[in-house]
Amino acid sequence: MAHKRQKLLYLAKLFKEKTDEEHTVGVNDMIEYLARQGIHAERKAIYEDLELLREIGMDIVHVKTKTHNYYLGQRDFELPELTLLIDVVQASPFLTAKKSMTLIRKLTRLASEAQAGRLRRQVYVLNRVRTQNEQLYYNIDGIHEALNENKCIQFRYFDWTANGKRSYRHGGKYYTECPAALCVDRNYYLITYRQEEQKFIHFRADRISALRVIEQERPDLPEDFDPASYVRNIFDMHSGDTQRVTLRLERRLLNAAMDRFGREAAYLENPDGTVNVTAEVEVSPTFLSWVLCFGSAASILSPDSAREDLQKLARDALAQYE
DSSP: OOHHHHHHHHHHHHHHHOOOOTTTEEEHHHHHHHHHTTOOOOOOHHHHHHHHHHTTTTEEEEEESSSSEEEOOOOSSHHHHHHHHHHHHHHHSSSSSHHHHHHHHHHHHHHHHHHHHHHHTTTOOOOOOOOOTTTTTHHHHHHHHHHTEEEEEEEEEEOOOOOOOOEGGGGGOEEEEEEEEEEEEESSEEEETTTTTTEEEEEEEEGGEEEEEEEOOOOOOOOOOHEEEEHEEEEEEEEEEEEEEEEEEEEEGGHHHHHOTTSSEEEETTSSSEEEEEEEEEHHHHHHHHHHHTTGGGEEEEHHHHHHHOOOHHHHHHHHOO
């Protein structure tokens, strides 16, 4: 009986690892494979085993040519899906290089060995700035646990120093915070709610250390709290006054504006080929620098206070080079 159970497991392993649409196996191949595992199998029993594998949900496809061959058809992830996931992992700045390669190796194991070889050949490590905090993955897990159980958390929060060391805020004392949401905008951000102050605070998740879930219950969040709107309004996590801003952009910048403001913003094409964009944003140095990077192709039309802030930012930057 033990051999019979093992036989099914080994056959399932054979189909997952060795077969795909371009790489099939016949009954003789299965018998020889099982023999290498020390398991004797009869041809008739193999056909029965194939039916059992189908019954438990494996898509064993029969290909009839001169011989009868088989392969695993539908998988949990198709090859294009795995390719997409690997691309996302490679492009993620909040993953360390080490973690990226670990995840990619795990993803390739979801394909056949032949397909995995093709996936590995396309893998490259992007030369981009990546997080240096391996603790990030445990932080995310702890934050999700707190969110699911409506609990608060404690952690230490740090800034990087010029020599690559950690400088802990508040003298290294623990923060006690109540998670409201966990959001991704090129980096992971923890959004917490401070009931006594009636306000939300955000932290970079990769600069959190020693996170632990505590028994303190999280207070009820304001009914109008929308995590997506919060992230969009704080505009790359730099504080500023929320204002309704209208920009004039050359039409070639329309894609960049869509990426920044989404389709919720108001877009108006002008007769001269420019586009006016009106959106709610926090007028922060990050937002102003984004406008400034387009030079004369982008300008703030209103409000006047935002125009003045941009002028001051440009003057201060220019003064560094005069």
